[in-house]
Amino acid sequence: MNLNYTDDQIAFRDEVRAFLADNLPARLSEKVKSGEELTKQDHEEWHAILNARGWLAGNWPVEYGGTGWDAVQRHIFEDEMTKAAAPRIVPFGIAMLGPVLMKFGSEEQKAHYLPRILNGDDWWCQGYSEPGAGSDLASLRTTAVREGDYYIVNGQKTWTTLAQHADMIFCLVRTKKEGKPQEGISFLLIDMKSPGITVRPIELIDGSVEVNEVWFEDVRVPVGNLVGEENKGWTYAKYLLTHERTNIAGVGFASAGLEQLKRIARLELSAGKPLIENPLFAARIAQVQIDLMAMATTNLRVISAAAAGQAPGAESSMLKVKGTQVRQEINALTMQAVGPYAMPFPSEAVDGDNAPIGPDYARAPTGQYLNNRKLSIYGGSNEVQRAIIAKAILEL
Amino acid sequence: MNFDLTDERQMLQDGLRRFLRDKYTPDLLKQIADSETGTSSDVWDGLADMGVIGALFTEDQGGFGGAGFDVALVAEEMGRVGATDPLIDTGILGGGLIAALGTDDQKAMIEDIIAGTRQLALAHGEPGSRYDLSRVGTTVADGKLTGRKAVVVNGGAADTLIVSARTFGDVADQEGISLYLVAADAPGLTRRSYALTGGGHAAEITLDDTPGTLLGTEGQAFDALPTAHARATCAISAEAVGLMDAIRELTVDYLKTRKQFGQPIGKFQALQHRMADVLIEIEQARSAVINLAGHLEAEPAVRDVHVAATKTLIGQVARLVAEESIQMHGGIGMTEEYGLAHLAKRLVMVDHRFGDTLYHMDRFIALAVA
Numbered sequence: 001m002n003l004n005y006t007d008d009q010i011a012f013r014d015e016v017r018a019f020l021a022d023n024l025p026a027r028l029s030e031k032v033k034s035g036e037e038l039t040k041q042d043h044e045e046w047h048a049i050l051n052a053r054g055w056l057a058g059n060w061p062v063e064y065g066g067t068g069w070d071a072v073q074r075h076i077f078e079d080e081m082t083k084a085a086a087p088r089i090v091p092f093g094i095a096m097l098g099p100v101l102m103k104f105g106s107e108e109q110k111a112h113y114l115p116r117i118l119n120g121d122d123w124w125c126q127g128y129s130e131p132g133a134g135s136d137l138a139s140l141r142t143t144a145v146r147e148g149d150y151y152i153v154n155g156q157k158t159w160t161t162l163a164q165h166a167d168m169i170f171c172l173v174r175t176k177k178e179g180k181p182q183e184g185i186s187f188l189l190i191d192m193k194s195p196g197i198t199v200r201p202i203e204l205i206d207g208s209v210e211v212n213e214v215w216f217e218d219v220r221v222p223v224g225n226l227v228g229e230e231n232k233g234w235t236y237a238k239y240l241l242t243h244e245r246t247n248i249a250g251v252g253f254a255s256a257g258l259e260q261l262k263r264i265a266r267l268e269l270s271a272g273k274p275l276i277e278n279p280l281f282a283a284r285i286a287q288v289q290i291d292l293m294a295m296a297t298t299n300l301r302v303i304s305a306a307a308a309g310q311a312p313g314a315e316s317s318m319l320k321v322k323g324t325q326v327r328q329e330i331n332a333l334t335m336q337a338v339g340p341y342a343m344p345f346p347s348e349a350v351d352g353d354n355a356p357i358g359p360d361y362a363r364a365p366t367g368q369y370l371n372n373r374k375l376s377i378y379g380g381s382n383e384v385q386r387a388i389i390a391k392a393i394l395e396l
Numbered sequence: 397m398n399f400d401l402t403d404e405r406q407m408l409q410d411g412l413r414r415f416l417r418d419k420y421t422p423d424l425l426k427q428i429a430d431s432e433t434g435t436s437s438d439v440w441d442g443l444a445d446m447g448v449i450g451a452l453f454t455e456d457q458g459g460f461g462g463a464g465f466d467v468a469l470v471a472e473e474m475g476r477v478g479a480t481d482p483l484i485d486t487g488i489l490g491g492g493l494i495a496a497l498g499t500d501d502q503k504a505m506i507e508d509i510i511a512g513t514r515q516l517a518l519a520h521g522e523p524g525s526r527y528d529l530s531r532v533g534t535t536v537a538d539g540k541l542t543g544r545k546a547v548v549v550n551g552g553a554a555d556t557l558i559v560s561a562r563t564f565g566d567v568a569d570q571e572g573i574s575l576y577l578v579a580a581d582a583p584g585l586t587r588r589s590y591a592l593t594g595g596g597h598a599a600e601i602t603l604d605d606t607p608g609t610l611l612g613t614e615g616q617a618f619d620a621l622p623t624a625h626a627r628a629t630c631a632i633s634a635e636a637v638g639l640m641d642a643i644r645e646l647t648v649d650y651l652k653t654r655k656q657f658g659q660p661i662g663k664f665q666a667l668q669h670r671m672a673d674v675l676i677e678i679e680q681a682r683s684a685v686i687n688l689a690g691h692l693e694a695e696p697a698v699r700d701v702h703v704a705a706t707k708t709l710i711g712q713v714a715r716l717v718a719e720e721s722i723q724m725h726g727g728i729g730m731t732e733e734y735g736l737a738h739l740a741k742r743l744v745m746v747d748h749r750f751g752d753t754l755y756h757m758d759r760f761i762a763l764a765v766a
Contacts, residue, residue, distance in 0.1 A: 132655075134656060134726050134727060135657075135661075135726070136656035136657045139656070139657075158727070159727050203731065203732040203733065204730050204731060205722075205730055205731070205737040211727075268526065269524060269526065270526050270527075270528070270754075270755070271568075272528075272531075272568055278758070280754055280758060281754055328719075332715065336747070336752060336753075336754065339526045339527065339748065339752070340521055340526065340527070340546060340547040341546070341547060342593075342748050343547055343593055343594075343598060343745055343748050343749075344547070344590050344591075344593070344598070345591045345592055345593045346593070348590040348591045357600055358523070358546070358547075359523075366593050369744075370593075370741065370744075373719065373723070373730060374727075374730055376723055377722075377723065377726050377727055377729075377730065378727075381723075381726060382723075383666060383667070386666070
């Protein structure tokens with residue numbers, strides 16, 4: 001048992017840290033710190049900087065233009081990125097689709113799409129959830145019917161994150177209605193410019209627009225865009241989910257959030273003293289910090305096992321539940337710390353030519369609290385994660 | 397022991413519930429959200445016609461109610477529909493302080509308030525004062541006020557503002573605080589009005605040598621503030637219970653109709669037990685409001701124990717109800733378009749007025765534990 005990084009890992013961390021210090025545009029880190037929404041151009045700018053260094057695809061092997069890092073290196077990189085307030089790497093192409101194509105895609109698909117992901121030619125989005133298929137994803141009803149060299153796709157996807165920016169969508173579609181629901185699903189790549197696709201943005205409770213509804217009406221998709229075999233899409237989707245969940249604990253986000261919470265609690269005065277000196281509030285911060293310290297080690301235990309070659313299993317469900325609990329508690333405490341200035345509606349607090357309302361640190365917490373209710377809902381709700389733990393670990 | 401409403405209150409509740417159910421359509425809520433003031437003058441006129449504003453005042457003050465249970469009843473019904481009308485600001489804080497401290501001439505304003513023709517706001521909190529009632533840095537010289545007031549709810553729509561200022565003493569002293577009536581169009585007064593999370597509007601107010609008329613005794617206004625705040629706390633806590641009831645109804649409906657894995661999700665025991673906990677806590681919140689309403693006219697030492705206890709519990713239950721209801725709805729609960737969003741946000745924001753769980757837990761420890 002040794003809780004410390006090796007010398008090589010420390011050298012790697014220092015290299016990442018130095019790179020971020022030299023290359024992360026201050027304009028972008030300021031936006032991340034203030035909780036401002038990033039534009040498509042912001043994301044593309046940051047992806048291009050990382051790609052130029054060869055560090056965009058931390059989870060890809062070298063032969064496809066990735067870094068070939070192990071799980072510990074990926075963790076160090078993500079940790080440093082969060083500490084530096086770098087924009088997160090948009091996961092849909094890099095973290096999600098890339099590994100699926102490498103394992104199940106045709107040579108043509110790999111040769112065509114993987115470089116385009118790295119170069120930012122295609123912005124991908126994920127077409128999984130439907131209005132009637134959320135936690136019960138396998139009940140999805142968007143259909144793809146083979147007609148000659150095309151699939152004809154009809155149906156609706158929802159909660160499609162950043163579809164408004166997307167050039168391409170990878171979709172789970174139903175190609176067979178008989179048998180178990182999981183056995184009739186296929187994995188299809190669809191050009192968002194295809195006739196018959198409509199995107200409608202969904203406004204969330206914090207006023208942000210990051211998810212969309214996507215409709216498909218007689219959309220023609222070349223059969224060459226099928227990944228792997230027809231009706232095997234569920235297997236590919238499950239494989240993708242294990243990759244989606246590598247950074248599921250969000251330790252970096254939680255650590256950054258905890259720092260922000262403490263900063264605000266030192267500045268806010270209650271009865272003439274810094275809020276952080278209030279024993280009741282300090283106890284609540286202490287509780288979440290204690291939880292985070294233990295969770296960070298649980299996270300490293302799972303990462304370590306993954307680096308040693310074990311496939312991530314139900315442990316990621318454990319990290320998702322605890323990780324989101326910690327982050328949501330930090331969000332709630334931060335909003336509380338702000339006091340009455342938590343009340344202005346987020347988009348009103350910074351409004352064009354007007355002077356901002358309240359102190360600078362007061363503007364983001366309410367929106368973050370509201371927006372991060374999603375953490376325990378998306379990527380398999382925490383209820384679904386608990387069911388997985390009960391079944392896969394406890395064998396109940 | 398009798399927890400039934402009197403006949404008069406039952407009539408008021410029935411009438412108000414019907415009126416608000418009819419008025420507060422999703423269209424109206426959207427219209428209000430998009431409006432300049434965050435309120436509807438149509439609803440306000442209706443409330444005045446029904447005597448709802450008058451129910452916040454005693455007969456001596458020209459109203460027909462004014463007791464804790466009147467305040468709670470009205471506010472709970474408002475909460476049930478997510479109403480944003482400024483009854484607390486114009487009626488309870490504004491009208492209440494004028495009734496408590498005003499000269500006969502000043503009290504004449506109460507008639508206009510009850511008739512729905514005058515809007516008020518209490519401009520007391522300042523940047524950095526958080527929930528501390530005695531922290532006032534706004535200065536006054538020769539009846540002219542200079543300073544800044546923060547998050548003044550209804551401050552943009554108010555015709556008259558009640559502004560606190562320091563006549564003497566240190567910034568946190570209870571002694572030395574005075575209240576002034578200030579016309580919204582007074583020289584040197586600027587307002588920046590903005591929408592609030594969960595509806596309604598507030599304003600940042602700057603006063604620069606702005607003339608005001610003294611309300612109450614110079615330097616001795618502080619004692620009126622905890623009383624006004626106790627009544628406002630009773631109202632906002634009751635409003636929270638109304639919001640909780642509405643949210644519970646929406647969530648239970650959803651649990652019964654939303655199907656996943658071939659059955660309504662309400663059939664899953666994991667969700668059943670959590671919803672049962674939500675119900676238990678809402679009933680705790682309802683009892684806490686009854687405790688406060690029943691002690692609102694008690695001596696301050698007794699009353700304030702209940703203010704602290706009730707607001708602490710309301711803040712805790714509000715967070716539980718809002719978070720659990722969003723979680724059990726899943727993605728749809730995250731959308732602005734669905735009715736839950738407005739109700740849940742309004743409920744969460746209850747903890748940011750008149751002291752939060754932390755402030756009131758501290759107060760409760762000092763008053764009833766230590």
